[in-house]
Amino acid sequence: MSRPPGVRLPEGVRVAVLLAPALTVVAVFAVAGLGQALAQSLGYQPYLSGWRLSLDAYRALTADRAVVAAVGLTARVALLSTLLSAVAAIGLALLLRRLGRGRRWAALLVQANLAVPHLVGAVCMALLLAPSGLLSRLAHAAGLTAGPASFPELVGDRWGIGIVAEYVWKETPFLTVLALTALGRGADDLADAARVLGASAWQRLRRVTLPVVAPPVAAGSVLVLAFAIGSYEVPYLLGRPYPATLSVVAYQYATDPDLRQRPVAMAVAVVLSVAALLAAAGYLALVGRLARRAL
Amino acid sequence: MVPPALAALAAVVALLPLVPLLVWAFAGQWRYPALWPQRLSLRGVRQLVDPANRILPALALSVGIGVTVAVLACLLGFPAGRAVGLHRFRGRRAVQFLLLAPVLVPGLAVTLGLQVFAIRVGLADTVAGVVLVQLVPTVPYAATLLGAGFANVDREYEAQARALGARPWQVLSRVTVPLVWPALRAALLFTFLISWSDFILTLLIGGGQVQTLPLMLFAAVGSADSTVAAALALLVVAPPLVLVALNARVLTGGNGAAVGLGHW
Numbered sequence: 233m234s235r236p237p238g239v240r241l242p243e244g245v246r247v248a249v250l251l252a253p254a255l256t257v258v259a260v261f262a263v264a265g266l267g268q269a270l271a272q273s274l275g276y277q278p279y280l281s282g283w284r285l286s287l288d289a290y291r292a293l294t295a296d297r298a299v300v301a302a303v304g305l306t307a308r309v310a311l312l313s314t315l316l317s318a319v320a321a322i323g324l325a326l327l328l329r330r331l332g333r334g335r336r337w338a339a340l341l342v343q344a345n346l347a348v349p350h351l352v353g354a355v356c357m358a359l360l361l362a363p364s365g366l367l368s369r370l371a372h373a374a375g376l377t378a379g380p381a382s383f384p385e386l387v388g389d390r391w392g393i394g395i396v397a398e399y400v401w402k403e404t405p406f407l408t409v410l411a412l413t414a415l416g417r418g419a420d421d422l423a424d425a426a427r428v429l430g431a432s433a434w435q436r437l438r439r440v441t442l443p444v445v446a447p448p449v450a451a452g453s454v455l456v457l458a459f460a461i462g463s464y465e466v467p468y469l470l471g472r473p474y475p476a477t478l479s480v481v482a483y484q485y486a487t488d489p490d491l492r493q494r495p496v497a498m499a500v501a502v503v504l505s506v507a508a509l510l511a512a513a514g515y516l517a518l519v520g521r522l523a524r525r526a527l
Numbered sequence: 528m529v530p531p532a533l534a535a536l537a538a539v540v541a542l543l544p545l546v547p548l549l550v551w552a553f554a555g556q557w558r559y560p561a562l563w564p565q566r567l568s569l570r571g572v573r574q575l576v577d578p579a580n581r582i583l584p585a586l587a588l589s590v591g592i593g594v595t596v597a598v599l600a601c602l603l604g605f606p607a608g609r610a611v612g613l614h615r616f617r618g619r620r621a622v623q624f625l626l627l628a629p630v631l632v633p634g635l636a637v638t639l640g641l642q643v644f645a646i647r648v649g650l651a652d653t654v655a656g657v658v659l660v661q662l663v664p665t666v667p668y669a670a671t672l673l674g675a676g677f678a679n680v681d682r683e684y685e686a687q688a689r690a691l692g693a694r695p696w697q698v699l700s701r702v703t704v705p706l707v708w709p710a711l712r713a714a715l716l717f718t719f720l721i722s723w724s725d726f727i728l729t730l731l732i733g734g735g736q737v738q739t740l741p742l743m744l745f746a747a748v749g750s751a752d753s754t755v756a757a758a759l760a761l762l763v764v765a766p767p768l769v770l771v772a773l774n775a776r777v778l779t780g781g782n783g784a785a786v787g788l789g790h791w
Contacts (some may be wrong), residue, residue: 247616254607254670255625261638261663262629271642278643324537331529332552338534340543347767349724351549355748355760359547364559366547372560380559401544449689455630462633464727465741469748479635486731487641501636512631 266505273498277491289495299500309392309467309477310460310511313399318453320400321407322445324469326437328408329415345405350398354469357398361386387470392477394470399463403456410448419444450519458508458516477502571758582743582759587721589740590766592654596661596722597715603662604669604714608707611670612677623674626667634664638731640739645732652736660732661725665718672717677711716774720767 241249273290277283293299328338348356360366363380365387371377387394419441426436467477476484478500485497551557555568575582610616611623629637638660642651650656680703688702702710726741735742740763748757 243614244616247610247614250610250614252606253603254666255622257603257662257666258625258629261641261660264644265637265640266632267640268643269636272640272643278647300549327530327533327537331534338538340772341538343771344768345541347720347771348545349720349741349766349767351726351744352624352760352764353544355543355756356548358748359551359753359757361542366543366562369560369562372563388674389759399540405541448541458633462635464635465745469745479633482635482639483727495641498696501633501639505632505636508631508633508757509628524706 266502269498269501269505273495273502275495277494289499292496293499293503296496298476298481299478300472302478302481303503305392305471305475306461306478306507309395309399310457312456313396313403313460314453314457314515316400316458317403319321319408320404321411322442322449324404324408325411325415325445326441328412342405342408345402346409348402350402350463351465351469353398353402354466357394357401357470361394361397363387388472390472390475392467392471395467395477398466398470399456399460403459405450407452407456410452411445414445414448415441417444446519450516453519454515456511457511461508461511462504478490478507536746548757548760551753554754554757557753568754571754574755575758575762581738582740582762584763585738585740585743588654588738592658592661592737592739593719593722596665597719599658600662600665600669600718601673601711601714603666604671605711607666607670608673608710608714609677611674613680613682617705617731623671624676626670629663630734631666635727635731637663638728642731649729652730652734654733654737656732657729657739661722663728664725665721668721669714669718672714673707673710676707676714680706712774720770723767724763747790 272278275283275286275288328335331338358365362368363383363385367386368380369375370382371383372379377383385393386397422440422444423436426440431439462479464479464483468480468483471477471480473480473484482497482500482504485493485500488494488497550564552571553567553569554564555566555570557564574580590751607622607626611619613628641660645651645656645660650659684702684706685698688698693701724741725739726745729737729739730742730745733739740759744756744759744763747759750756
């Protein structure tokens with residue numbers, strides 16, 4: 233407080249001091265957490281004596297049919313959810329922009345959806361899609377099905393349809409907000425200019441609107457993809473024990489009373505983290521290349 | 528006109544999953560294949576306030592943890608937001624990436640590793656441990672949101688206040704905080720919502736001993752009593768809906784792009 237005015241810390245030191253609290257949290261928790269997971273997956277066992285460094289946990293992974301099935305299911309569910317959400321969000325954003333009075337209601341609906349926790353979303357989907365859920369009752373009332381058994385399996389199914397439905401329902405509004413924000417920044421002027429220059433509706437969409445919307449929606453899609461890869465409660469409630477997603481398998485191993493299964497749980501956690509980061513990096517690189525080509 | 532019809536369809540799709548939740552919460556009996564319950568009742572609501580179910584203590588605990596996490600995350604994220612938003616320094620992009628990393632890496636993976644530390648230092652199964660682990664996703668989120676807020680701040684206002692003789696804390700409370708208030712308000716709101724909605728971090732570090740509302744809901748879903756599960760789900764979803772409605776203008780303002788960065 234008593235520092236004389238005019239004498240100030242060098243810029244670099246000031247920045248370091250400002251960043252210290254937040255980066256400490258990130259470093260201590262995230263790095264220590266991931267480091268510990270990696271160490272334990274390689275055989276480090278803080279609870280047991282006589283541990284040794286090995287790749288046994290990773291060998292156990294590749295030999296476990298549940299894990300192999302989980303990799304396929306997780307990739308399918310995450311990619312499908314992200315793709316469907318992104319396409320639906322761009323379509324919805326273009327639609328909402330053409331609405332007149334309805335726009336404020338639409339914005340309200342989108343925000344309401346953003347506020348719903350995924351756990352509640354999963355409960356909603358279960359009550360909607362289960363064999364005796366609302367959709368099944370509507371199908372019965374319409375004469376499409378004879379009973380719960382003839383309604384298609386949408387919850388606890390092999391393909392993770394219920395999981396994808398929940399992710400798309402929750403993530404589309406988030407991506408729509410990003411698309412609308414981008415469209416609000418002068419996209420109309422650009423489209424008008426293109427119209428004056430004789431561009432057709434399709435050309436305006438492909439050459440003007442989509443290039444404006446794609447970067448923020450792509451960035452948001454990375455978050456959706458990473459979330460869909462690592463989320464636990466949604467695939468637990470809407471999926472089945474086998475094949476389950478990687479997150480559910482990791483938890484199954486972690487809660488195994490046999491402590492020797494712990495390294496395998498950690499190995500799944502490491503695979504999960506690497507997958508999320510690789511997916512994010514790969515997705516960004518791919519979208520970057522596509523965006524350059526479109527322009 | 529095609530757009531209004533399509534928009535109406537989109538609205539129906541958006542709202543449809545909430546319909547069975549609302550109806551089940553007040554259903555006394557709702558057998559397949561009826562489209563409406565045979566009997567309505569307030570049993571679900573009565574179960575929520577029944578002391579034997581310990582739901583109200585869980586509500587209080589969720590509010591307490593959420594408020595603590597939001598305040599701590601914004602306190603820790605505020606200086607970092609200032610650094611990222613106002614300063615140009617080497618490694619700024621690396622810092623921004625580091626702040627994004629906890630959002631990308633699954634919380635389940637990080638927390639499985641952290642469990643060992645929590646057990647070793649006695650934070651496992653405690654409220655303090657749950658608060659600390661929830662800082663992992665919330666601090667980077669608050670820093671990123673506040674960084675976007677600080678980017679719009681003109682430092683000249685602070686310089687003028689200083690030149691007029693304001694003390695450092697006066698500059699902070701009278702100039703800086705009001706200037707970034709929209710971003711700070713959004714950061715407080717969303718860090719609270721992340722904490723409020725968290726399930727897996729609380730389960731792993733709290734060990735089932737720290738019973739927040741999402742843990743109660745998860746247990747209720749397994750009990751096959753749809754009425755109680757739906758009523759509890761309504762209790763979990765109501766506060767976020769009210770908070771988001773009250774802050775609708777903050778959300779539609781300049782922070783639109785950052786909304787939803789943290790998943791809850």
